[in-house]
Amino acid sequence: MKERKKETILMTSLKLFSKNGFHATTIPNIAKEMKMSVGNIYNYFPSKNNLAKCAIKFSSSILASTLRKINNKNLTSKEKIYEFTKSYYEIIEISPEIIEYFLRVYLSNRSMFDDENDKGFDLAKDFVDEVERLLSDGINKQELKKQNFYVSFSIFIGALGGLTFLNGEKALEEKPIQYAKEISESIYNALKI
Amino acid sequence: MKERKKETILMTSLKLFSKNGFHATTIPNIAKEMKMSVGNIYNYFPSKNNLAKCAIKFSSSILASTLRKINNKNLTSKEKIYEFTKSYYEIIEISPEIIEYFLRVYLSNRSMFDDENDKGFDLAKDFVDEVERLLSDGINKQELKKQNFYVSFSIFIGALGGLTFLNGEKALEEKPIQYAKEISESIYNALKI
Amino acid sequence: MKERKKETILMTSLKLFSKNGFHATTIPNIAKEMKMSVGNIYNYFPSKNNLAKCAIKFSSSILASTLRKINNKNLTSKEKIYEFTKSYYEIIEISPEIIEYFLRVYLSNRSMFDDENDKGFDLAKDFVDEVERLLSDGINKQELKKQNFYVSFSIFIGALGGLTFLNGEKALEEKPIQYAKEISESIYNALKI
Amino acid sequence: MKERKKETILMTSLKLFSKNGFHATTIPNIAKEMKMSVGNIYNYFPSKNNLAKCAIKFSSSILASTLRKINNKNLTSKEKIYEFTKSYYEIIEISPEIIEYFLRVYLSNRSMFDDENDKGFDLAKDFVDEVERLLSDGINKQELKKQNFYVSFSIFIGALGGLTFLNGEKALEEKPIQYAKEISESIYNALKI
DNA sequence: TATGAATGAGGCTTCATTCAT
DNA sequence: TATGAATGAAGCCTCATTCAT
Numbered sequence: 001m002k003e004r005k006k007e008t009i010l011m012t013s014l015k016l017f018s019k020n021g022f023h024a025t026t027i028p029n030i031a032k033e034m035k036m037s038v039g040n041i042y043n044y045f046p047s048k049n050n051l052a053k054c055a056i057k058f059s060s061s062i063l064a065s066t067l068r069k070i071n072n073k074n075l076t077s078k079e080k081i082y083e084f085t086k087s088y089y090e091i092i093e094i095s096p097e098i099i100e101y102f103l104r105v106y107l108s109n110r111s112m113f114d115d116e117n118d119k120g121f122d123l124a125k126d127f128v129d130e131v132e133r134l135l136s137d138g139i140n141k142q143e144l145k146k147q148n149f150y151v152s153f154s155i156f157i158g159a160l161g162g163l164t165f166l167n168g169e170k171a172l173e174e175k176p177i178q179y180a181k182e183i184s185e186s187i188y189n190a191l192k193i
Numbered sequence: 194m195k196e197r198k199k200e201t202i203l204m205t206s207l208k209l210f211s212k213n214g215f216h217a218t219t220i221p222n223i224a225k226e227m228k229m230s231v232g233n234i235y236n237y238f239p240s241k242n243n244l245a246k247c248a249i250k251f252s253s254s255i256l257a258s259t260l261r262k263i264n265n266k267n268l269t270s271k272e273k274i275y276e277f278t279k280s281y282y283e284i285i286e287i288s289p290e291i292i293e294y295f296l297r298v299y300l301s302n303r304s305m306f307d308d309e310n311d312k313g314f315d316l317a318k319d320f321v322d323e324v325e326r327l328l329s330d331g332i333n334k335q336e337l338k339k340q341n342f343y344v345s346f347s348i349f350i351g352a353l354g355g356l357t358f359l360n361g362e363k364a365l366e367e368k369p370i371q372y373a374k375e376i377s378e379s380i381y382n383a384l385k386i
Numbered sequence: 387m388k389e390r391k392k393e394t395i396l397m398t399s400l401k402l403f404s405k406n407g408f409h410a411t412t413i414p415n416i417a418k419e420m421k422m423s424v425g426n427i428y429n430y431f432p433s434k435n436n437l438a439k440c441a442i443k444f445s446s447s448i449l450a451s452t453l454r455k456i457n458n459k460n461l462t463s464k465e466k467i468y469e470f471t472k473s474y475y476e477i478i479e480i481s482p483e484i485i486e487y488f489l490r491v492y493l494s495n496r497s498m499f500d501d502e503n504d505k506g507f508d509l510a511k512d513f514v515d516e517v518e519r520l521l522s523d524g525i526n527k528q529e530l531k532k533q534n535f536y537v538s539f540s541i542f543i544g545a546l547g548g549l550t551f552l553n554g555e556k557a558l559e560e561k562p563i564q565y566a567k568e569i570s571e572s573i574y575n576a577l578k579i
Numbered sequence: 580m581k582e583r584k585k586e587t588i589l590m591t592s593l594k595l596f597s598k599n600g601f602h603a604t605t606i607p608n609i610a611k612e613m614k615m616s617v618g619n620i621y622n623y624f625p626s627k628n629n630l631a632k633c634a635i636k637f638s639s640s641i642l643a644s645t646l647r648k649i650n651n652k653n654l655t656s657k658e659k660i661y662e663f664t665k666s667y668y669e670i671i672e673i674s675p676e677i678i679e680y681f682l683r684v685y686l687s688n689r690s691m692f693d694d695e696n697d698k699g700f701d702l703a704k705d706f707v708d709e710v711e712r713l714l715s716d717g718i719n720k721q722e723l724k725k726q727n728f729y730v731s732f733s734i735f736i737g738a739l740g741g742l743t744f745l746n747g748e749k750a751l752e753e754k755p756i757q758y759a760k761e762i763s764e765s766i767y768n769a770l771k772i
Numbered sequence: 773t774a775t776g777a778a779t780g781a782g783g784c785t786t787c788a789t790t791c792a793t
Numbered sequence: 794t795a796t797g798a799a800t801g802a803a804g805c806c807t808c809a810t811t812c813a814t
Contacts, residue, residue: 002798021301023216026783037800039786048784108214108301110361121362150365151375154355155348155383162351166343168303169314182344190348190383195773219808230775232811241809388794407687409602412787423796425790434788494600494687496747507748536745537761541734541769544741548733554689555700558729568730576734576769581777605804616779621806779811790800 006044009034014055018097022052022105022112053113056106056123059098062091064126071130077138078188081156084134085184088160089177092167099164131156138191145193155190159183199237202227207248211290215245215298215305246306249299249316252291257319259284264323270331271381274349277327278377281353282370285360292357324349331384338386348383352376392430395420400441404483408438408491408498439499442492442509445484450512452477457516463524464574467542470520471570474546475563478553485550517542524577531579541576545569585623588613593634597676601631601684601691632692635685635702638677643705645670650709656717657767660735663713664763667739668756671746678743710735717770724772734769738762 012034016025027048031038045051070083092099106113113123121128135152138144144152163183167176205227209218220241224231238244263276285292299306306316314321328345331337337345356376360369398420402411413434417424431437456469478485492499499509507514521538524530530538549569553562591613595604606627610617624630649662671678685692692702700707714731717723723731742762746755 005798020304023783024302024304027785028783038784039801040799042785043798104301107358108297111213111217121364147379148372148375150356150359151372151379154359154376155352155379156355158351158353158355158358159348159383160351161355162347162349163343165300165351166347171314172343179341179344182341183347186340186344186348186383189385190352190379192382220810221808224776231809232776233774235810236773406690413789414787417797424788425797426795428789429794490687493744494683495603497599497603507750533761533765534758536742536751537758537765540741540745540762541738541765542741544737544739544744545734545769546737547741548737549729551686551737552729552733557700565727565730568727569733572726572730572734572769575771576738576765578768584777606806607804617805618780618807619778622777625806627805775812775814777811777813779809781808783807784805786804787802788800790798791796792798793796 002044009036009041009044010051010054010058013051014059014101015097017052017055017105018100019104022109049112052105052109053118053123055101056113059101060124060127062098063088064124064130066091067127067130067134071133071137077134077141077143078184078192080134080138081188081191082181082184085160085180085187086177089163089175089180092164092176100168103161103165103168128153135191142193144191147191152191156187159187195237202229202234202237203244203247203251206244207252207294208290210245210248210298211293212297215302242305245298245302246311246316248294249306252294253317253320255284255291256281256317257323260320260323260327264326264330270327270334270336271377271385273327273331274381274384275374275377278353278373278380279370282356282368282373285357285369293361296354296358296361321346328384335386337384340384345384349380352380388430395422395427395430396437396440396444399437400445400487401483403438403441403491404486405490408495435498438491438495439504439509441487442499445487446510446513448477448484449474450510450516453513453516453520457519457523463520463527463529464570464578466520466524467574467577468567468570471546471566471573472563475549475561475566478550478562486554489547489551489554514539521577528579530577533577538577542573545573581623588615588620588623589630589633589637592630593638593680594676596631596634596684597679598683601688628691631684631688632697632702634680635692638680639703639706641670641677642667643703643709646706646709646713650712650716656713656720656722657763657771659713659717660767660770661760661763664739664759664766665756668742668754668759671743671755679747682740682744682747707732714770721772723770726770731770735766738766 009030013025013030016030016033019025020029027041028038030051031041041051045054066087067084070080070087073080073083075083088099131153132149135144135149135156139146160183163172163176163179166172172179202223206218206223209223209226212218213222220234221231223244224234234244238247259280260277263273263280266273266276268276281292324346325342328337328342328349332339353376356365356369356372359365365372395416399411399416402416402419405411406415413427414424416437417427427437431440452473453470456466456473459466459469461469474485517539518535521530521535521542525532546569549558549562549565552558558565588609592604592609595609595612598604599608606620607617609630610620620630624633645666646663649659649666652659652662654662667678689700710732711728714723714728714735718725739762742751742755742758745751751758
């Protein structure tokens with residue numbers, strides 16, 4: 001149950017951080033949202049920074065496991081890209097904070113996450129590894145073009161993030177998921193052999 | 194000369210904001226970097242928020258004019274995409290702050306930029322308009338696929354930004370510009386008819 | 387057994403207070419050191435302040451009884467001074483907290499110990515009384531000079547404390563007890579007729 | 580004038596620290612006492628700890644220079660001890676905080692003053708050096724007994740401090756300075772050949 | 773225009789103490 | 794008795810902004 005409450009705090013923080021940004025979210029904000037006292041949060045997390053770091057780990061692990069499940073299916077690369085794109089925008093619909101968090105907090109506070117234990121980007125390593133698996137698998141199956149991993153990664157994840165950004169800007173006319181088919185096809189075209 | 198000094202302040206702020214983030218950059222930091230007094234900055238910009246907003250306008254105008262020049266050339270869409278990709282990563286090499294600023298400041302502080310006068314994303318309208326011009330021009334010339342603008346925008350700008358992110362993470366082995374050819378081809382493949 | 391546990395808490399507090407100071411020692415610190423719960427400490431002592439006050443009483447009573455035993459012996463004043471000096475530095479070697487406590491906690495938090503019941507210094511009254519007994523006894527036996535009690539007290543106890551201070555500063559080359567002979571002789575010379 | 584204000588802050592802090600102890604004195608307390616804003620104090624001293632450390636340096640330098648002047652006079656050791664005792668209790672009468680500070684703050688927060696730059700006790704080095712000069716000078720002139728420096732230091736400074744303590748406890752019937760003659764004679768007797 | 777000292781609200785964090793179990 | 798999660802007041806410190814010079 002202690003673990004349970006820790007997770008609740010994490011989810012609430014994730015939500016507020018992703019809605020308002022790291023600096024604009026105060027510990028009292030989080031406490032109030034949870035109807036919990038300020039001090040008690042510190043019984044679960046030693047600092048606001050640590051809370052933000054755990055949130056990164058948490059949300060990147062969701063993305064990683066989502067993609068892992070897809071990678072484990074017996075699908076073509078094209079299908080996998082589509083499946084992940086769909087899942088990604090489903091997450092945005094249900095728990096937008098999981099993805100928004102990267103844009104709002106991680107991107108702009110990277111240095112905050114660097115310390116002797118974690119190397120910043122490593123926090124998302126599991127997810128990056130799964131992307132690599134998807135890509136190298138497609139290359140092996142001669143479905144995808146053999147090209148620099150960073151380029152493919154940028155195309156794939158950059159495109160997904162780009163639409164997320166536009167969604168956050170309220171620039172889209174439809175919900176992101178409506179664009180899933182179209183965007184995943186474009187991504188596929190960029191990566192295919 | 195007043196205009197001249199205003200611009201110096203802007204450039205310095207842009208540099209510091211993009212290096213350290215908006216909240217981690219203080220007005221005294223900026224003043225010190227310029228060997229100017231804190232108070233005097235307020236003779237040129239009414240607030241720190243306003244400074245950040247002007248910085249957005251400034252840096253998006255650079256991107257916009259860069260792309261405008263390319264659009265005005267007599268080139269195929271493929272060439273234009275390549276040209277802009279190159280320019281984009283050249284900017285990153287010479288003045289990374291112009292691009293980093295979006296990642297560090299704009300993305301995570303959007304609400305800050307919303308007020309009665311500016312609608313946030315509108316700050317980058319000029320640039321978005323040029324992207325649209327590039328794309329619709331390609332469609333007209335039957336070089337690019339006719340598809341939802343937001344999807345194409347996400348692919349194009351998302352991919353460029355994705356690599357910038359990886360560069361910021363020190364995840365790349367080469368300078369971003371080394372990937373320009375490869376990434377612009379992928380983008381083209383994603384968008385072509 | 388309740389009394390027994392109470393004493394254990396007291397000893398632990400005394401140790402931590404004297405090692406780290408009153409404010410730097412928290413109730414959770416004490417609880418953890420004892421493998422006891424925070425709340426349970428409050429079943430034995432009503433407050434942290436009270437704990438500190440009891441610790442003073444406890445440690446001054448040790449000094450008082452040590453000196454009382456010496457006073458009850460059939461010794462010259464010179465011998466008594468030497469005996470007490472030795473005992474004092476033995477205590478420092480075995481349980482430095484008993485003496486350090488005065489320096490770390492009592493001296494700098496006197497006001498804390500003043501309330502309607504106790505008058506601060508009175509906490510050490512037993513000990514002060516024994517010092518007085520030693521001195522007046524020496525005067526009666528025409529061994530010690532008849533002089534103002536506070537002056538003699540300052541010389542005697544001040545000198546012992548001075549060396550304790552230097553020991554705490556790690557300024558001494560030997561253990562305090564090595565200086566016992568020399569220092570007690572000096573004290574005697576200061577007080578003798 | 581900036582230096583002047585810095586000194587005023589120092590004196591005020593010294594006064595409050597010595598009256599109430601380090602932890603019981605808050606920065607707002609100090610600010611209020613000076614009719615100054617909290618933030619402004621930080622324009623002069625980077626932290627509360629640093630303020631306390633500067634106060635140590637300041638007050639030990641006063642003691643050091645007082646004793647240095649006496650050492651430079653052509654006096655017997657007995658006279659020097661008397662002179663310094665008098666000065667010491669004069670300081671207590673006029674600016675008790677200078678001496679009380681050691682008892683209230685330094686003694687009980689030593690570890691606070693230890694860092695890579697200052698070694699705690701070194702803060703008082705100037706003063707300790709002057710005491711050594713007084714003593715070795717007396718030994719050379721065959722007025723004082725050749726004995727361990729730490730022992731003599733403890734007798735001399737311990738005795739002075741002992742009476743200060745009693746004064747702080749309001750245990751004395753007269754002002755400390757009334758005891759100067761008597762106490763300096765006892766000290767001399769302890770140290771003489 | 774330029775300076776930089778001054779202000780004070782507000783954020784993070786700590787910890788004595790309580791209380792439900 | 795014993796536990797330890799929960800409370801919330803209070804402290805240190807930062808920094809955007811102002812203003813007297």
